[in-house]
Amino acid sequence: MIQLSGEFGEGGGSLVRVALALSTITGKPFEVDNIRKGRAKSGLKAQHLYCIKSLQELCSAVVEGDVLGSAYLKYIPGKIKAKPLQVDIGTAGSITLLLQSLLPPCLFASRSMKLEIVGGTDVKWAAPFDYFNNVFMPIVRKFCSGLNVKLVKRGYYPKGQGNIELNINPKYKLSEFSGFKEFCSYLKQNVPKIDLIEQGNLVGVKGISHASLNLENAKVAERQASAAKSILMKLGCPVDISSEYCNTVSLGSGITLWANFSKDEECTEVFHMGADALGEPGKRAEIVGEEAAKKLIKEIESKAAVDKYLGDQILLLMAFTSNSKIKVSEITEHCRTNIYVIEKFLGKVFEIDEEEKMISMI
Secondary structure (H helix, E strand, C coil), X not given: CEEEECCCCCCCCHHHHHHHHHHHHHCCCEEEECCCCCCCCCCCCHHHHHHHHHHHHHHCCEEECCXXXXXXXXXXXXXXXXXXXXXXXCCCCEHHHHHHHHHHHHHCCCCCEEEEEEEECECCCCCCHHHHHHHHHHHHHHXXXXXXXXXXXXXXXXXXXXXXXXXXXXXXXXXXXXXHHHHHHHHHHHCCCCEECCCCEEEEEEEEEEEEHHHCCCCHHHHHHHHHHHHHHHHCXXXXXXXXXXXXXXXXXXXXXXXXXXXXXXXXXXXXXXXXXXXXXCCCHHHHHHHHHHXXXXXXXXXXXXXXXXXXXXXXXXXXXXXXXXXXXXXXXXXXXXXXXXXXXXXXXXXXXXXXXXXXXX
């Protein structure tokens, strides 16, 4: 039984989410105590319970401590069973945070799967859908034969009710191997390495500016986009930001930007750095656009190839590859926490160069 301390590092919910994913994949049970101990409201939140519930359905796990506010969780996974899953998180619980737990095991299922998830698509303290789809998903696609993501409806705080659909066609199937150790060895020999050290050439910036339908007359989405573009033009590359409106349950707006880089003039392989900002009552649309643009420029000026948010999100995937290495704009506490969890399950696999801000596979 793997023992985890919930107050390690940044002491947030990502520790539990990553542990749930790895436990389900590896078949190794775990216990964690002091969950979110330093937070104003400690213990498991509703979003964590939906992660647990979803994975229980996926692998028939045996669970103790899965109640709201619990500081302790025990999770004993069963075998992954590929089947369609429908999850309604309720209110504006983040869909992308739930997928930190649910998506990795689905990548290694025995057959194609369809996920339908209802919740928040663009909420605080979580990657917005457009970042997930345009910055994170290109990395995930290295692990599948096919992966389609569809935004059905946006969901803002507080009521959420956004909806996304994922269709996953696994390429590497855990069920075809005698055990996780053999499967892991096969992955390391066959999955293309993640090599993101040099930025290469900045070939353009794209983005999506969005808002609730009842903000269309105020041109909120267009104003966010225009403010961001006016700042990004100094980069000297094409800037293309689309504007869209959605019929949402709660009022909201936001903008996600991503810079596209290529290591060669033919753009044979493009990788991305991203940034975003959310609207809120009393916050002018122009401020939202400027905020996202300044965040993206800061990431670009770091000369890293991976933004600070993507850095911690791809570590779990890196752990199943060989010779992968990334240079991040910042080694965050989320990065350190995720490394702690991953190495509890897989042993020592990462090496950190603090000065160069590089994370490499050993």
